[in-house]
Amino acid sequence: MRFNFALEYAIRRVQVNQNGLKLNGTHQLLSYADDVNILGGSIHNLKENAEALVSATKEIGLEVGADKIKYMVMSRDQNAGRIHSVRTDNSTFERVEEFKYLKTTLTNQNSIAEEIKSTLRSGNACYHSVQNLLSSRLLSKNLAIKIYRTIILPVVLYGRETWSLTLWEKRKLRVFEYMVLRRIFGPRKEEVTEEWRRLHNEKLNDL
Numbered sequence: 642m643r644f645n646f647a648l649e650y651a652i653r654r655v656q657v658n659q660n661g662l663k664l665n666g667t668h669q670l671l672s673y674a675d676d677v678n679i680l681g682g683s684i685h686n687l688k689e690n691a692e693a694l695v696s697a698t699k700e701i702g703l704e705v706g707a708d709k710i711k712y713m714v715m716s717r718d719q720n721a722g723r724i725h726s727v728r729t730d731n732s733t734f735e736r737v738e739e740f741k742y743l744k745t746t747l748t749n750q751n752s753i754a755e756e757i758k759s760t761l762r763s764g765n766a767c768y769h770s771v772q773n774l775l776s777s778r779l780l781s782k783n784l785a786i787k788i789y790r791t792i793i794l795p796v797v798l799y800g801r802e803t804w805s806l807t808l809w810e811k812r813k814l815r816v817f818e819y820m821v822l823r824r825i826f827g828p829r830k831e832e833v834t835e836e837w838r839r840l841h842n843e844k845l846n847d848l
Contacts (some may be wrong), residue, residue, distance in 0.1 A: 646704075648672060651697040655690070672693070687712060688727050691734075707732035711740050715749050745800060759811055761817055764797040766818055766820055775824045782848075785825045794820060819845055 652672055669676040670690065679694065681687035682714075695705050712734045727734040739748040739755075744803050746756045771792060775785045797817070822845045828837040829844075840848075 644675070647701050648675070648677075648698075651701060651703060652677075653726065655693045655697050673743055676742065684714075684727060684753050691727070704727070710734045711742060713737050713739045714750050714812075715746070715751055731758065743800065753804055753810065754802075757813055759814065760797055760801065764793060764817055767796045768824075772824055776827065777823070782825060789821055807846055815842075 643682065649672075652670060655670060668790065670680070677694065679687060679690045682692055691710075698705060709824075710732065713736065727736075739746055746759065748755065771788060775788060777785075780788075797814070804810075819842055823839060826840060826848055828839045830837050
């Protein structure tokens with residue numbers, strides 16, 4: 642708790658005393674526990690804000706872990722920021738193409754393709770751990786759907802509220818959902834031919 646109070650005090654000092662820490666009315670300095678994310682419109686702006694934070698933390702006895710500091714340039718120009726190195730307090734920040742913040746992978750292309758692959762891997766692992774339960778005849782379909790919504794779906798969608806999806810990315814998520822629903826509802830027997838057929842997506846949506 643003492644650390645949290647100290648960090649909050651330092652961040653408030655930076656936000657109150659420094660210029661350029663707001664973007665469209667939103668603070669450009671985010672913190673969660675000991676993870677701090679600084680946003681800036683330029684390398685120069687980023688360096689100034691980082692130096693302000695280092696200075697504010699030093700005043701109250703906190704130390705920034707320089708070896709863990711990374712920075713990333715998000716720009717349509719692929720060469721943007723490549724000739725720059727960010728240094729503060731005799732430390733050089735490593736430039737990266739992507740990094741994780743609160744279990745979310747951020748990339749310099751603002752792409753969530755890898756993030757979707759990662760979250761679907763987690764969803765598949767969760768699904769395979771309960772797949773026999775989902776198709777069990779001992780459980781009603783309604784209960785199986787509740788298991789899907791309370792156990793599997795949160796693993797896939799947790800913290801994904803800010804995703805901006807393309808049609809291709811939506812399709813990837815739908816394919817996963819239909820796979821789970823087919824496990825729950827199983828195939829259906831045709832009345833005329835008496836052949837077993839897997840359900841179409843439209844029928845799964847109706848069910």
